[in-house]
């Protein structure tokens with residue numbers, strides 16, 4: 001039996017990682033076989049790509065940036081996500097295809113159709129069963145990130161606003177897959193909402 005593929009998305013500082021960990025713990029306690037993973041940089045080659053993507057301080061063209069995220073995705077899907085799903089595991093993934101649409105498409109202004117095409121190439125057509133989008137206003141997002149910013153986080157407020165807008169457009173276009181949660185709620189309230197959405201799957 002195939003497992004489940006659930007992705008967690010949102011702007012920097014939206015609280016998705018905390019919710020991913022809470023859901024993982026809940027599911028493990030219930031006896032499910034769960035793995036947690038992330039993009040970019042789950043392991044091996046991905047960790048090297050993440051290091052470049054987040055810390056390289058020279059010029060990086062938007063196309064190059066996209067291809068690096070996509071290279072990480074292809075490696076991650078082929079070596080970690082697909083094998084786990086075919087073993088019947090529940091895969092909880094911190095960021096995936098929608099990050100590239102939101103950040104490189106809406107944020108950097110690259111062509112959305114091309115990003116979709118490249119995403120599809122990188123994943124071999126696999127799509128998440130469910131995506132949880134944690135929506136947060138840009139000011140709160142930047143406050144939570146603080147002063148210690150990586151290359152993507154330091155792209156500026158206008159960039160982050162475009163990313164947020166992009167995510168909300170994606171959710172409008174695919175309401176069945178992408179569920180929007182309001183990150184202003186408390187950690188526990190959000191966790192309960194995540195559980196309710198999970199229970200509604202299938």
Ligand code: TYD
Pocket residue numbers: 011012013017039040054069070094095096097099100101103104152153
């Ligand atoms: P990370 O430290 O994982 O951020 P967070 O904790 O907010 O998830 O850094 C990932 C950064 O890379 C984040 O700013 C979003 C960005 N990103 C893209 O721009 N495109 C992508 O396809 C992915 C997966 C991430």
